Amino acid sequence: MVGVGGGGLAAGIGLAVKSLRPDVKVIGVQAEGAAAYPPSLAAGHPVVVESPVTMADGIRVGRPGDVPFDLVGEYVDEVRTVTEDALSSALLLCLERAKLVVEPAGASPVAALLSDPESFRGPVVAVLSGGNVDPLLLQRVLRHGMAAGGRYLSLRLRVTDRPGVLASLLAALTVVDANVLDVSHVRTDPRLGLTEAEVELHLETKGPEHCREVTEALRDAGYTVLG
Numbered sequence: 001m002v003g004v005g006g007g008g009l010a011a012g013i014g015l016a017v018k019s020l021r022p023d024v025k026v027i028g029v030q031a032e033g034a035a036a037y038p039p040s041l042a043a044g045h046p047v048v049v050e051s052p053v054t055m056a057d058g059i060r061v062g063r064p065g066d067v068p069f070d071l072v073g074e075y076v077d078e079v080r081t082v083t084e085d086a087l088s089s090a091l092l093l094c095l096e097r098a099k100l101v102v103e104p105a106g107a108s109p110v111a112a113l114l115s116d117p118e119s120f121r122g123p124v125v126a127v128l129s130g131g132n133v134d135p136l137l138l139q140r141v142l143r144h145g146m147a148a149g150g151r152y153l154s155l156r157l158r159v160t161d162r163p164g165v166l167a168s169l170l171a172a173l174t175v176v177d178a179n180v181l182d183v184s185h186v187r188t189d190p191r192l193g194l195t196e197a198e199v200e201l202h203l204e205t206k207g208p209e210h211c212r213e214v215t216e217a218l219r220d221a222g223y224t225v226l227g
Contacts, residue, residue, distance in 0.1 A: 001109035002127040004028035004037055004079055005059035007068030009129060014075030028072065028079040029108040031087060034060045037079040040069060055141060056087055058105025058130055085148040086111035091138075092145030094128065104141060106130035150208035153178070154201065155215065158224040161187055161197040169199065169223065176217045179204035198226075 004010045010028040017024050030037055034052030046064045054060050064072070072079070082090075087104045090111035094102045102110075109126035133141075146152050159165050166185060173180060182202040192198060205211050218225055 001027045001029055001112055001124070003056070003059045003105045003108035003129060004030050004072070004076075005034075005061040005105065007037065007064045007072045010076055010079075011068040011071035013127060015071060018075045025077045026075060027109075027112070028076045029112045030079060030081050031056045031059060031104075031108065032081045032083055034062070035079075035081045036062060036064050037069075037072065038081065040064050041073060041079065045069075054087070054104075055084055055137065056104035056108060058103055058132070059108060060105075080112050082108055082111040082115055085144070086115045088141045088145035089148050090114055090145075091133075091141050092149065095142070100128060101131045101133065101138075102128045103130045103133040150211045151205055152181075153203040153205045153211045153214060155203070155218070156226040157199045157201070157218065158192075158226060159197050159199055161195050165197075166199065169218075172218060172221045172223075173201075173203065173214070176210075176214050177206075178210075178214045 002010045002013050010026075014026040017026050028037065031054035033054040034049060034056070036047060036049040036052070039049070040047040046066060046069050048063045050062065052060050052062045087107060090107040091102060091104055093114070094100045094107055094110060106129045109128070113120065113124065113126060143152070157169070159169065166183070170180060180201065181204055184200040186192070186198045186200070189198060203214065205214060215225055
């Protein structure tokens with residue numbers, strides 16, 4: 001699998017692979033917000049996607065190139081699309097598990113694998129092309145990828161406004177092994193009753209199942225979870 005922008009890289013890889021192993025299936029991957037190839041291949045000619053939007057600027061192309069389009073049509077078996085959440089999760093996986101700094105466009109094949117692993121028959125090779133990623137973008141993408149992967153959890157709770165309640169709440173989070181990143185305590189809001197307060201929590205968690213465990217533990221402890 002390879003990320004597809006204008007189509008040059010996918011066309012080159014497809015041509016090389018099919019020349020050596022015509023039985024190997026070559027799959028291109030595009031970001032959903034900048035996916036010009038699926039409609040172009042369906043139409044039989046390059047189609048323009050107006051205002052393509054994706055964090056993966058390496059494949060943010062609004063129209064396939066004429067020559068690459070012909071080659072992709074001949075040598076690439078399929079072009080799939082992936083979401084921004086899948087791209088950020090793939091980038092995080094590459095960095096955390098494989099210790100590889102890969103730009104979002106280069107991580108798009110991994111995003112396709114994560115999105116629908118059952119649809120692939122092994123062995124599978126994901127071509128990671130490019131590590132040109134701005135540090136600030138990398139920071140935002142990693143934060144988004146951790147949130148998408150259930151590694152961050154934001155909650156709002158309604159509590160009784162009396163001494164010791166916040167300490168009890170933090171103790172309950174300790175029991176379920178949730179790391180508190182930030183706490184916001186609001187007392188003055190017209191939505192609140194005279195003896196009520198609202199607490200907003202930002203937590204570091206271990207995954208989707210742990211997020212559910214934390215939420216249920218707070219409800220079982222008597223806290224009103226608003227979202």
